Amino acid sequence: MPSGSHPDRGIYDGGVSIWPRRRRPRTSGAPTLSRAASTVTAKVELADLTPDPVSYLGQAAYLELALFEDVGRAIVAAPTTVAKSALSRVASPHLLAHEGLVAELRRRGADPAAAMEPYRRGIDDFQRRTAGQDWYEILVTCYVTAGFLTDFFLGLAAGLPRDLRDRVDELLDVEAGEEVLVAELRAAIDGNPRLASRLAMWGRRLVGDTMLVARSALGLGRASTAAAPPPEERIEPVFTELIAAHTRRMDALGLTA
Amino acid sequence: MPSGSHPDRGIYDGGVSIWPRRRRPRTSGAPTLSRAASTVTAKVELADLTPDPVSYLGQAAYLELALFEDVGRAIVAAPTTVAKSALSRVASPHLLAHEGLVAELRRRGADPAAAMEPYRRGIDDFQRRTAGQDWYEILVTCYVTAGFLTDFFLGLAAGLPRDLRDRVDELLDVEAGEEVLVAELRAAIDGNPRLASRLAMWGRRLVGDTMLVARSALGLGRASTAAAPPPEERIEPVFTELIAAHTRRMDALGLTA
Numbered sequence: 001m002p003s004g005s006h007p008d009r010g011i012y013d014g015g016v017s018i019w020p021r022r023r024r025p026r027t028s029g030a031p032t033l034s035r036a037a038s039t040v041t042a043k044v045e046l047a048d049l050t051p052d053p054v055s056y057l058g059q060a061a062y063l064e065l066a067l068f069e070d071v072g073r074a075i076v077a078a079p080t081t082v083a084k085s086a087l088s089r090v091a092s093p094h095l096l097a098h099e100g101l102v103a104e105l106r107r108r109g110a111d112p113a114a115a116m117e118p119y120r121r122g123i124d125d126f127q128r129r130t131a132g133q134d135w136y137e138i139l140v141t142c143y144v145t146a147g148f149l150t151d152f153f154l155g156l157a158a159g160l161p162r163d164l165r166d167r168v169d170e171l172l173d174v175e176a177g178e179e180v181l182v183a184e185l186r187a188a189i190d191g192n193p194r195l196a197s198r199l200a201m202w203g204r205r206l207v208g209d210t211m212l213v214a215r216s217a218l219g220l221g222r223a224s225t226a227a228a229p230p231p232e233e234r235i236e237p238v239f240t241e242l243i244a245a246h247t248r249r250m251d252a253l254g255l256t257a
Numbered sequence: 258m259p260s261g262s263h264p265d266r267g268i269y270d271g272g273v274s275i276w277p278r279r280r281r282p283r284t285s286g287a288p289t290l291s292r293a294a295s296t297v298t299a300k301v302e303l304a305d306l307t308p309d310p311v312s313y314l315g316q317a318a319y320l321e322l323a324l325f326e327d328v329g330r331a332i333v334a335a336p337t338t339v340a341k342s343a344l345s346r347v348a349s350p351h352l353l354a355h356e357g358l359v360a361e362l363r364r365r366g367a368d369p370a371a372a373m374e375p376y377r378r379g380i381d382d383f384q385r386r387t388a389g390q391d392w393y394e395i396l397v398t399c400y401v402t403a404g405f406l407t408d409f410f411l412g413l414a415a416g417l418p419r420d421l422r423d424r425v426d427e428l429l430d431v432e433a434g435e436e437v438l439v440a441e442l443r444a445a446i447d448g449n450p451r452l453a454s455r456l457a458m459w460g461r462r463l464v465g466d467t468m469l470v471a472r473s474a475l476g477l478g479r480a481s482t483a484a485a486p487p488p489e490e491r492i493e494p495v496f497t498e499l500i501a502a503h504t505r506r507m508d509a510l511g512l513t514a
Binding site for chain 2: 061062065068069072073075076080081082084085088089091092095096098099102112113116117120
């Protein structure tokens with residue numbers, strides 16, 4: 001399919017998405033609906049669920065460290081030198097994001113470790129629950145959890161002060177890594193139906209845990225104004241959009257979400 | 258002690274060292290001898306033990322990946338958020354060095370994975386033998402093996418073509434990481450004599466394995482000319498110098514080498 005007619009193009013190239021900077025790996029061409037309308041709604045409703053800047057930065061910084069650790073496990077488990085070396089390109093963006101977010105915390109006079117500490121237990125638990133059992137599962141974890149949570153934190157950045165939002169947009173860039181993961185996984189999955197079905201199941205389990213950790217990151221306290229609908233209703237369209245992006249991510253592996 | 262009177266200063270700031278770009282963390286002030294004369298000898302004798310550029314780059318690139326993996330284990334094992342986050346500054350230089358060395362291989366038209374492959378087994382074995390049993394031992398491993406092998410590969414770079422040597426000098430920079438490791442280890446060791454003695458012993462064991470992996474990296478074939486002394490004699494002053502640097506490194510932790 002020529003790139004100009006890519007069915008998802010409008011969502012990522014238009015100015016209305018809450019995730020305008022993410023370019024997806026090509027999907028396998030599964031038909032998708034235009035979701036421009038719901039995306040605008042999601043953007044408006046997500047902004048006032050954004051926690052204060054220090055909380056946002058603290059949990060994003062700790063999360064990037066956890067995502068980095070997952071890639072580190074994949075590097076150790078890599079079956080070939082080619083794969084091991086390629087995965088270094090998946091690891092560096094998470095490390096650089098962590099360091100950049102820590103620098104933003106310092107710039108605001110916050111103690112980075114103190115800002116991260118409240119999120120440690122929840123994210124460590126998430127990490128344990130999503131640790132894959134072998135090389136393939138670890139790769140799917142790196143791909144699915146980082147993809148979903150990067151989307152989510154970029155969306156949540158809508159409620160940050162403008163200058164901080166711009167810097168966060170620059171820092172949360174895991175695209176180069178996604179290409180490596182998709183290439184490794186597709187090579188393994190193509191022509192191996194048993195692996196495909198096992199990894200599809202693993203992907204489904206991951207998305208549940210990933211949604212829970214994302215939900216716990218929302219600053220629900222700030223959203224309780226008299227005029228606004230209850231938080232659950234406002235989160236719904238956001239998660240609908242995130243799950244659609246997850247489905248496209250699984251499509252890119254040739255797997256059913 | 259004012260920095261101007263640091264006893265090691267002449268060795269690292271003068272133009273005669275084989276390792277002119279490395280600035281050491283401050284030692285505890287143990288007296289050291291001037292080794293300018295033997296250093297000149299070592300430099301001359303090391304240059305023609307340098308393997309060809311692709312072999313050099315392949316093993317240095319794979320080694321940086323292994324050193325990175327060790328730091329990754331330390332990050333996973335870190336007992337506090339402060340330590341976990343600080344260690345990201347130890348990990349990034351190894352990742353960036355790996356990526357830079359791979360880029361140099363590509364620039365020369367070499368297949369990076371094929372260039373690394375011959376060194377995989379030896380370095381993997383080295384990594385298994387030097388894997389620490391707990392957080393403290395892992396940190397000492399990161400500090401001692403990376404310090405020694407960075408010194409060694411910078412020295413070995415003397416025999417590379419000039420432009421490549423300059424780029425390698427830029428890439429093999431683990432100084433920022435050393436400061437983090439020394440700070441973490443000193444905080445643990447000071448006032449804990451049992452830990453100090455256990456880690457001193459671990460450091461001694463590490464240096465043996467590290468010297469073996471360094472020795473295996475030498476391009477001994479090229480050194481066998483009629484006029485030159487046998488390789489063993491020419492390597493000797495180099496290892497004397499590397500062990501002296503190791504001793505200073507252990508001094509900086511307050512440990513006996």
